[in-house]
Amino acid sequence: MQKKLKILLIEDDMIEKMKLNRTTSALQLDHEIIEANNGEEALQLLENKDNLPDIILLDLNMPKINGIEFLGILKKDDVLKYIPTIILTTSNNQKDLLECYKIGVAGYVIKPLKYEDYVSKIEKLLAYWSVNELIVV
Template sequence: MNKQLSILFIEDDLVETMKIHRIIDKLGLNHHIHEAKNGEQALNYLNNNNDLPDIILLDLNMPKINGIEFLKILKNDEVMKYIPTVILTTSHNRKDILECYNIGIAGYIIKPLKYEDYVSKIDTLLSYWSMNELIKA
């Protein structure tokens, strides 16, 4: 049986945030989503919360601390580096993809234009991580 996930969703676009909530509701999933609008807010959440998320869904293009800057900080932390981080972005830029994998991401998903395709990708992503053996550092 798949377990409930604690997800840190880092996204500055309100429409995308509403979309992820709508998808999770549509799929009937019981995951708990914590939101951050940028890398700075996400780091504040992670540093001031005893319960770290099971997984992070991260957009790359954000103000203040962007996704790649956030990843570098996250993966240099001895505790937080174990949190699986999946990029969820519109960037097809090969340089971004290579840099993210080099830093240590768990996956890179390009947001599809069609809502049905987005639902399918999120369903597959969350199904995989909810049955995966996750480390709680």
């Protein structure tokens, strides 16, 4: 049985936020999506350790704190480091991919250009994490 996920989406592009919300709605997925515009905003949300997300979807290219910097901060925290963080980006740069896995990312998904392909990837990604056993901190 799939469980309802609390998802923290860290994304500065409004169109990308709308696309994820539209996709989960079209797939009739009842996950809770919390949005942060950048890494700083996300860190503020994560200060409340009583209300942490199940997974984090993280864009790499953001102002203030980019995705790789955010991931490094997250993985140094004794509580937050256990939240599965999946990169959701347009970057197919091999250097970014290697750096993210080195820091400890749970997955790296490249956003496809075609909406149908995007829907398919998001459906699989969320199905996978909604059947996984997640650490409750």
